[in-house]
């Protein structure tokens with residue numbers, strides 16, 4: 707079975723984008739009713755996570771606090787100047803695994819799937835693999 711891909715265009719340096727609808731569509735297009743779905747971000751300065759999709763302040767707090775833990779400037783050695791983005795991407799991780807039941811991902815009432823941009827704005831890729839099982 708093939709890998710589904712879609713692009714996201716981020717509009718800020720640091721951003722949290724809801725990609726739940728695109729992932730739901732990839733699962734629907736796969737035709738898989740029961741199995742696993744892996745959402746993978748093939749980048750070194752972006753990541754993916756699952757978190758609250760109700761109050762947008764959660765996203766603001768999420769990004770604000772992470773910027774405090776990993777400040778943009780901190781005497782890093784990496785010449786490209788974006789070490790903070792690399793660090794945050796690895797901290798949050800490059801993939802999420804979702805359980806597919808009756809053709810849909812199991813998500814809690816308040817859960818959404820988020821693409822995390824740490825060195826934008828850029829055009830980014832998201833890969834989705836859906837497996838029957």
Ligand code: ZN
Nearest residue numbers: 784786788789
């Ligand atoms: Zn770099």
